Every structure is written in structure tokens, then in C-alpha cells.
Amino acid sequence: MNKQALRADLLDFTARPQWGTPTPDGVRFRPDHWLLVDERGRIVGAQPEQPGSDWLLQDHRGRLLMPGFIDTHVHAPQLDVIGSFGAGLLDWLATYTFPAELRQADPAVARATAETFLDALLAHGTTCAVVFPTVHAHSAQALFEGAQARGMRLITGKVMMDRECPPGLRDDAAGSVRDSEALIQRWHGQGRNSYAVTVRFAVTSTPEQLAGAGELCRRHGGPGGIYMQTHVAESQDEVALVARMFPEARSYLDVYHRNGLLHERAVLAHGIWLDTQDRALLRDTGAHIAHSPTSNLFLGSGLFDWEAARTAGHGVSMATDVGGGTSLSMTRTLAEAYKVQALRGVKLNAFAALHAATAGAAQALRLDGEIGSLEPGRLADVVVWDWAQGPVARHRDAVAQGRLPGTTPQSLHTRLFAWTQLADERNVVASLVAGQARFRRSAAPGSALQEGGLGSC
Numbered sequence: 001m002n003k004q005a006l007r008a009d010l011l012d013f014t015a016r017p018q019w020g021t022p023t024p025d026g027v028r029f030r031p032d033h034w035l036l037v038d039e040r041g042r043i044v045g046a047q048p049e050q051p052g053s054d055w056l057l058q059d060h061r062g063r064l065l066m067p068g069f070i071d072t073h074v075h076a077p078q079l080d081v082i083g084s085f086g087a088g089l090l091d092w093l094a095t096y097t098f099p100a101e102l103r104q105a106d107p108a109v110a111r112a113t114a115e116t117f118l119d120a121l122l123a124h125g126t127t128c129a130v131v132f133p134t135v136h137a138h139s140a141q142a143l144f145e146g147a148q149a150r151g152m153r154l155i156t157g158k159v160m161m162d163r164e165c166p167p168g169l170r171d172d173a174a175g176s177v178r179d180s181e182a183l184i185q186r187w188h189g190q191g192r193n194s195y196a197v198t199v200r201f202a203v204t205s206t207p208e209q210l211a212g213a214g215e216l217c218r219r220h221g222g223p224g225g226i227y228m229q230t231h232v233a234e235s236q237d238e239v240a241l242v243a244r245m246f247p248e249a250r251s252y253l254d255v256y257h258r259n260g261l262l263h264e265r266a267v268l269a270h271g272i273w274l275d276t277q278d279r280a281l282l283r284d285t286g287a288h289i290a291h292s293p294t295s296n297l298f299l300g301s302g303l304f305d306w307e308a309a310r311t312a313g314h315g316v317s318m319a320t321d322v323g324g325g326t327s328l329s330m331t332r333t334l335a336e337a338y339k340v341q342a343l344r345g346v347k348l349n350a351f352a353a354l355h356a357a358t359a360g361a362a363q364a365l366r367l368d369g370e371i372g373s374l375e376p377g378r379l380a381d382v383v384v385w386d387w388a389q390g391p392v393a394r395h396r397d398a399v400a401q402g403r404l405p406g407t408t409p410q411s412l413h414t415r416l417f418a419w420t421q422l423a424d425e426r427n428v429v430a431s432l433v434a435g436q437a438r439f440r441r442s443a444a445p446g447s448a449l450q451e452g453g454l455g456s457c
């Protein structure tokens with residue numbers, strides 16, 4: 001690969017932006033700059049001047065370039081059921097999710113699913129994800145192989161689930177630990193793959209399986225160690241069910257804590273129905289919540305209390321939770337996050353939201369030395385976006401820039417906030433992974449977008 005320079009409006013974050021009223025603190029916006037990427041795909045700097053002829057120049061002037069989004073909770077096999085009618089969490093699983101996941105018993109289906117899913121992530125401007133496959137070891141294997149072929153940073157692991165599910169999706173405590181261990185040996189640290197011990201949720205694991213999952217975390221913990229992903233306190237029915245099934249636990253979250261599953265590489269989706277003690281426990285263990293607003297609204301699960309999370313001081317990242325979530329687009333996810341907070345009387349500013357989906361997520365995953373910003377030394381996992389697509393967004397952006405009669409340029413926050421509300425996957429021009437274009441929109445906007453996937457660079 002040649003060393004390359006990308007010209008665009010560069011946006012990233014050097015510190016956590018302020019909550020509430022937006023201020024420029026921590027926001028690094030470098031309009032019309034060149035981002036310099038070396039032959040190994042690492043960012044080496046940025047400058048306003050065009051670099052010399054020894055650089056491969058990519059001119060995206062008038063477009064936005066940001067670190068690729070990080071989706072910290074999403075289910076690959078649930079592309080089958082995205083947008084399915086009429087269920088809350090527990091009947092959603094039985095009615096839609098489990099039948100879809102049974103289809104993945106066929107390794108060829110799992111491979112095809114992984115390919116479609118990973119290409120779709122890239123087409124939506126997401127370059128790193130924490131992913132649920134299914135109980136089948138080959139479904140995790142397929143994702144690892146697909147991510148390695150694309151050079152992507154991916155975190156996944158076979159689902160552990162030994163009760164309260166159809167027989168075809170059920171493993172057993174000993175077998176699930178054995179299969180997980182084999183996948184850890186094969187894939188953790190291979191390329192940019194990381195393993196996550198993957199407990200679906202407390203309901204679908206026996207106490208023996210939870211203990212085994214905790215033992216895996218202990219055995220492979222520490223710096224550079226494995227992750228843990230699961231769900232917690234998504235709906236009130238679920239919380240009540242867990243309380244009945246685990247009467248000895250103080251809370252739903254405590255079920256995981258007692259089994260050694262909470263640590264600094266633990267990612268827990270939702271966390272809507274938590275109390276003050278739970279939030280302190282998240283902070284003290286370094287575990288964090290993957291906030292999934294489109295899913296929470298779609299399934300009617302509840303409104304995430306981000307203010308309480310901030311007060312407690314635990315991490316919050318952003319997640320689509322497809323298929324409960326209704327889009328792989330992180331901008332759509334941020335737009336819904338704004339609405340969830342609005343219903344709580346809180347105004348989520350665009351800087352805080354975008355930080356949570358980039359640098360904030362990288363920090364929560366302990367990957368901030370590698371991704372999430374445009375700092376020299378980071379891998380160039382970056383996405384080039386149109387500021388506007390379609391007549392309404394173009395009009396709105398022209399107003400923000402003061403380009404229409406009677407308008408004056410508005411603040412960066414005003415322009416960006418409108419972008420987070422109006423942009424989606426149609427705005428993605430190119431997604432680069434370690435400097436290599438892995439998705440590139442075809443020339444005619446609005447036409448069939450995909451020419452992405454392998455070899456499109």
C-alpha cells in the first residue's frame with residue numbers, strides 16, 4: 001500500500017466533550033485538512049497543505065472524515081428479523097430470534113451471514129463491532145475469518161446458552177467452556193480479532209455455565225485479555241424473571257458479578273433498569289453499558305438513564321442491537337439516543353454523542369491506543385461522509401453554512417447536530433480499515449450503493 005493523504009473536514013475528539021450545553025472543549029475540527037496515512041495504514045499526522053507527490057492523494061474536499069464508528073452490541077444472525085412486528089423482549093426471543101438463529105446451524109449459512117453482515121457494517125460507516133453470533137462455534141469462526149480477511153477489529157465469541165431455549169440452540173456447561181476455550185486459543189489476538197465470553201443473558205445459562213464463563217474470564221483476563229459480552233436489565237419483565245431465577249443475587253447485575261463476569265473488558269447491553277449500587281459496581285469493576293436506543297424504543301424496553309450513568313462514573317458506548325435495533329446506522333442510533341434523552345428531559349449534544357460512538361467506545365473497550373481518533377499512531381480506521389444527502393438535508397446544510405440568501409454561518413455544533421439527525425448509510429462515501437478502502441460508494445449517489453466488500457479498493 002502507498003502512503004496516502006485524504007483531504008476532508010477532519011473531526012475527532014481529544015478529550016470527553018462537555019455534557020449539556022455544547023462547548024468546543026475536547027472537539028478537534030480541522031476543516032479542509034489532509035490526513036496522512038503511512039504504508040502500514042497508520043495515521044502519521046494532518047496538515048492544511050497538500051503533501052508532496054510521493055503521497056497518493058484522495059481529494060474529498062467538502063466532505064466529513066471521522067474515525068470509523070464502533071458498534072458495541074449487535075447480533076449478526078438477526079439481520080434475518082430486523083423490523084419484525086409486535087413483540088417485547090422475551091417473546092421477541094421466542095418468536096423471532098431463536099428461529100432465525102436455528103438457521104445458523106448450517107455452517108454455509110453462518111459463513112454467508114458473516115460476509116453479508118461485515119460488509120453491511122462497513123457500508124454503514126462502522127469499522128469495529130462487538131458481535132453476538134449464535135451458540136454454534138462455527139458462527140463465531142465465520143465472523144473471525146471474515147473480519148481477518150477485511151483487516152477489521154472485531155470482538156465476538158460463541159454464545160453460551162444451556163437452558164430456556166430450543167434444543168437446537170442449547171449447549172451444555174462443560175461443552176460451552178470447552179468450545180470457547182478452543183476458539184480463544186485459535187482466534188484471540190489473531191489479526192485484529194478478540195474473543196468475548198458470550199453469555200446471552202442470565203436467564204439462558206445455568207449456574208454451572210455462568211461459573212464456567214467466569215472461570216474463562218479469570219483464566220484469560222488482564223491486559224490484552226478476553227472480553228465478556230452479555231445483556232442486562234433490558235426490560236422490566238426480564239428483571240422480574242431473573243429475580244425469581246436467582247433469589248440469592250442482590251440484583252440482575254449481581255448475578256454476573258458473583259460469577260466473576262464483570263471486569264474492564266465486560267460489555268453489557270442496555271442497563272436500563274439498574275439502581276445506584278449497580279451503577280457503582282459497573283464503575284468499580286470497569287465494566288460498561290452499550291446503550292442501544294433504537295432497540296429500546298422498538299421493543300418498548302425503556303429509556304436509558306444516561307445522566308445516572310454519568311453521575312455514577314461508568315462507561316457508556318453506543319450500539320445498534322440489530323435486530324431488536326432497527327438500523328445498522330450509528331447516526332440513526334445517535335438520533336434516537338437524542339430522543340430517548342429528550343423524553344427524560346435531558347439534551348444530548350452532538351459532540352457527546354459522537355464521542356460515545358468513537359473515542360469513548362474505544363476507551364471503554366481499552367482500544368484507544370489503536371482506534372477511535374485521528375491521533376498519530378492510530379490505525380486509519382476512518383470513514384468519509386457526505387455532509388448531506390437528499391434535498392432536505394442539503395438545504396439544511398446550506399443554511400448551516402450560511403450559503404443561502406439571508407442566512408449566516410451557524411456553529412459547528414449546529415451543523416453537526418443536524419448531520420447526526422439527518423445522515424444515514426446513504427452519506428457514507430468510503431470506509432477505510434487500516435488505510436484500505438473496504439467499502440466505496442458507487443459513483444452515482446442514490447443508485448445501488450454497494451460495490452463494497454473485499455477487493456473493492
Ligand SMILES: [Zn+2]
Binds near residue numbers: 073
Ligand atoms: Zn442484544
